[in-house]
Amino acid sequence: MIVVDTNVLAYLLLPFEHSPRADALYRSDPDWAMPIFWRSDFRNVLAGYLRRKTLTFDEVVKVQSEAEALLVGNEHEVDSRRVLELVRDSDCTAYDCEFVAIAMHIGTKLVTMDKKLLRAFPKHTTALPAA
Secondary structure, three states: EEEHHHHHEEEEEEEOOOOOHHHOOOOOOEEEEEEEOHHHHHHHHHHHHHHHHOOHHHHHHHHHHHHHHHOOOOEOOHHHHHHHHHHHOOOOOHHHHHHHHHHHHOOOEEEEEEEEHHOOOOEEEEEEEOO
């Protein structure tokens, strides 16, 4: 099991430059975990596609459903104190620290392309590997 951030999930389900890398990661480890708030974060990504008319309403609904199916049973509550400790000790947002807190709790790494997270938490993060 690995923790992925919202962007890695978006790379898997939507056409991005890094999509082949996310596909390869998913093939190597399809057991992905995320904090519960990922749904709102991902819907915000999809809202951009909808507003730019890159995807239709039916298409964004379908992608959201695919994402939810992919993460069934792997959505985690976070310990607020732990998140706030991570915020205190870094310059990362509370949202981003939720992903790190889950990775720490599960005993795995957060896969991300976020340079700030990679710098702040090198023991608990790893970059999305090359395809």
